[in-house]
Amino acid sequence: MARDLRRWVVATLVACGVVAFALLPPRGAAVTRAGLVFAIPQSTPARLRAQALAAEWRAADGAARLLDQRARARSVLSSPETRKLSVTVVLTGPQSIPREAVARVASAMDSSWAALGLGETKIGVLVVIDLAPGTTSGPAQEAPMYLEPDSTNRTTCVALVPGGLYWSRFILGTPGQERERPYFVEWLRASLGPCAFYATYGAPSKTVRRWLTVRQWDIGRFLSTENPVRRAWSSTDMLGDPRYGWYWERIYTFSPSTVACMAGRPAGCRALVLRGGGASDGAGRADSLPRIVRTEPRRWWQAQDLIPGERYLSDVARTVGRERFLGFWGSPLPVDTSLALALRKPVGEWTAEWQHRYTPRLRLGPAAPVTAYALAVTLGVLVLFGAALAAQRRQVR
């Protein structure tokens, strides 16, 4: 082989090696969570078991208390004087509750109720606020629980809400905290959860209820009827800024459908929204589904697949208006059909647009980074330069 030719072969192989080293991703490396700063920390099996037991205990205790409070309230609400009530707040705690605290909560709840545009409603809401939880022998509730209306009581939805130390101190009147009142009103409104939908739109049809129950109401945690909606906290705030690494760490923890939806692909969005809405979901009749709704106590936003899912149903309701939303809410049709009819658009397309309002659109596919383009251009220029140089040297003068 001629010496010049060998040099060209070596140069080509070296260039290929450089390109491969620069562009090809590493293969076969084990996935490690150590580098994911904001991933959910993994507990030991024993700790996971203890947490599961504690969660079961809290769920059983919460369910018993919800039923107990509804039974107690029935005697109060069935009297002629109080039959018109639409929202009732019960404060429970291990200490005596001052009269001012009652007035404070009543006033704030009045504001929350009015903000939803509600007056007398067909389904009343009983809100039980647990002040200073954890000071009794029972397990402390960490997150709100709800009891949906059922065939024994079709007109009452119950919310069991742990006040936590912060709001318990506010309710009990720690001095100098009146400036916190707007936040307290917001907190009360958010605490209504699914009960806000029941009060505003009545009981959903069996297909809609089955869909929401299978999903644990993850897309109906919060109802806001304000239009235009003002910027409020949502789970997208926990994503952070795409300029920083921890944003992308979260993106890589999402399901493919979530990422597809964030990239504006209607098929991904549709799959996320209609999860639980199929005929085979729900395992049986809607009547036999549980009426207790439990919410994730910790880092619930990390378990979301639609982001910010907690606002989805509220945004649908506000966008389509009361009449069309009621048409969907009470429809016996499959969810994908009734929701598309209300939205007047395929569910996936509408949801992709909705998603884009909250998160920047992700770019998916084989898009090379800028540095890769720069390297490719540099190599190309070098090859051209080398070829021109070689051609010049071979030129016969």
Next chain:
Amino acid sequence: MRALLAAVAVSLVPATVAAQANRWQRQVQEQLERVSPHARTTKTGVLNLEESEWFAVTLTAGVSYSIIGVCDNDCSSLQLVLATPDRNELVTDRRGENFPVVRFTPAETRDFRVKVVMDACLVSPCWYGVAVVERQ
């Protein structure tokens, strides 16, 4: 039992507002009074969309009865069915209106069952009322 040393109910409707029933119950009661001021039996209740309820009624042999159903303003379709105690249907009104009427004259005095079906209700639940009236 969980120790609750304090439990305070906070009412948001002023105590001066005293009413016998809510708005939807009143709508049903007013309709019942209008259509059958001398009804022998009345039954009121509340149902969600697609739900139904049974109740028993005793009818006398040879007497012609009208069984009339009414419902609140959110309800646009109510069905009535008169059946034997073992739920064999005798007379039905499934026209899909919010004012169903079934007429029946029993051959013998016995218990019957009336089924109410909430067929269309814009905001569930809907209140309904049923009156059993002896025709002249």
